[in-house]
Amino acid sequence: MLGWLLKRFVVMPGYIANYGYTDGSGDYYIVVDTDKCDGCGKCVESCPQSVLEVITDDYDDLVIRVAEEHSKNLKYVCAPCKPVSGAQELKCQTSCPSGAITHSW
Amino acid sequence: MTTEFFRWTENTWKDPDKDWRKADTLVAGIDVGSVSSQAVVLADGEIYSYCNTRTGSNSPASAENALRLALEGTDIKQDDLQFIVGTGYGRVNIPMAKKAITEIACHSRGANFMGGPSVKTILDMGGQDLKGIHCDERGKVTQFLMNDKCAAGTGRGMEVMAELLQVPITEVGALSLDVAEEPPPVSSTCVIFAKSEAIGLLRGGWTKNMVLAAYCSAMAHRVVGLLERIGMEKDFTITGGISKNVGITTRILKELGVESIPLKPDAQIAGGLGAALFARDLFLKSRK
Numbered sequence: 001m002l003g004w005l006l007k008r009f010v011v012m013p014g015y016i017a018n019y020g021y022t023d024g025s026g027d028y029y030i031v032v033d034t035d036k037c038d039g040c041g042k043c044v045e046s047c048p049q050s051v052l053e054v055i056t057d058d059y060d061d062l063v064i065r066v067a068e069e070h071s072k073n074l075k076y077v078c079a080p081c082k083p084v085s086g087a088q089e090l091k092c093q094t095s096c097p098s099g100a101i102t103h104s105w
Numbered sequence: 106m107t108t109e110f111f112r113w114t115e116n117t118w119k120d121p122d123k124d125w126r127k128a129d130t131l132v133a134g135i136d137v138g139s140v141s142s143q144a145v146v147l148a149d150g151e152i153y154s155y156c157n158t159r160t161g162s163n164s165p166a167s168a169e170n171a172l173r174l175a176l177e178g179t180d181i182k183q184d185d186l187q188f189i190v191g192t193g194y195g196r197v198n199i200p201m202a203k204k205a206i207t208e209i210a211c212h213s214r215g216a217n218f219m220g221g222p223s224v225k226t227i228l229d230m231g232g233q234d235l236k237g238i239h240c241d242e243r244g245k246v247t248q249f250l251m252n253d254k255c256a257a258g259t260g261r262g263m264e265v266m267a268e269l270l271q272v273p274i275t276e277v278g279a280l281s282l283d284v285a286e287e288p289p290p291v292s293s294t295c296v297i298f299a300k301s302e303a304i305g306l307l308r309g310g311w312t313k314n315m316v317l318a319a320y321c322s323a324m325a326h327r328v329v330g331l332l333e334r335i336g337m338e339k340d341f342t343i344t345g346g347i348s349k350n351v352g353i354t355t356r357i358l359k360e361l362g363v364e365s366i367p368l369k370p371d372a373q374i375a376g377g378l379g380a381a382l383f384a385r386d387l388f389l390k391s392r393k
Binding site: 013017018019023024027029057058071072 | 207210241245246250251252254255295330331334335383
């Protein structure tokens with residue numbers, strides 16, 4: 001009950017944003033938990049492909065999102081950080097102090 | 106003149122019992138989508154008039170046209186509207202809008218208004234993209250997923266298919282359900298592939314209804330995959346133009362095993378309605 005009250009009245013709950021697409025080869029989504037994201041922009045600076053950007057969302061919070069021009073080709077723009085030879089630490093994830101970013105693939 | 110099978114009914118509606126002059130707040134929301142545009146006028150937080158029309162090649166002109174149609178016969182002038190919010194694909198390009206809000210927030214707000222606070226999952230089937238949205242009891246988005254990679258499984262894909270099979274788009278749903286048994290679905294990832302598959306099937310002796318059924322079930326299948334990604338929470342509702350196609354909605358609901366909440370007066374105006382509700386909030390806030 002207390003948790004519910006806290007969530008309802010004290011902290012405005014954010015939302016989970018899935019940016020990306022599904023095509024014949026699989027799901028390519030970058031998932032941003034805006035509850036955790038405070039729009040600090042560290043991931044934006046660390047991303048070598050400039051995939052992310054900081055925006056003011058519809059509820060007037062600063063959050064990051066996947067830039068519109070990249071949301072339809074994530075499989076390719078994110079490829080340099082995801083070599084087939086093996087998993088590599090993703091700069092967007094390691095730079096995020098609150099762990100708000102996940103990838104679906 | 107050749108028949109344009111992809112044409113759907115454009116409509117306007119206005120509440121005959123209300124007098125806008127007595128209203129304390131008079132605001133509008135304009136949703137310029139990729140295929141259709143809606144304008145909704147709210148008087149005191151209730152729908153006063155709306156219109157649903159086709160988007161042209163020019164988004165400022167489409168927005169103006171939609172608003173003009175919504176105001177037609179009401180003698181409201183554009184200056185009488187206290188606040189206008191724009192949404193949809195063309196939202197950054199609506200000159201009279203004071204603010205642009207994404208269609209995700211607007212659809213969620215609009216569906217919450219029409220379907221009631223029990224609506225938790227919204228599927229917006231638009232002209233060019235699909236959105237799965239979860240919202241709370243106040244219509245605030247809690248999760249969303251947008252699939253805007255291609256037009257398969259969207260209104261535009263359906264228009265292409267209607268044109269190919271020379272079936273008026275408004276009849277597609279009913280005809281697709283009129284088959285003896287459900288055919289296997291066609292390709293669900295690309296309209297162009299689906300179209301060539303459909304041509305092949307027609308040459309192979311399938312009836313129009315069978316091809317429509319195969320396409321509708323491919324679309325439904327694609328949508329169900331998307332909803333499975335974000336998870337299904339009851340109650341469920343569908344907004345956007347495709348919600349008027351019973352062939353697709355029936356198959357989606359069957360595959361998901363849920364019921365959907367019907368949206369009154371029109372599921373296609375959810376985006377514009379949500380924008381108008383935001384406009385009212387913003388106006389009340391600015392007046393304080």
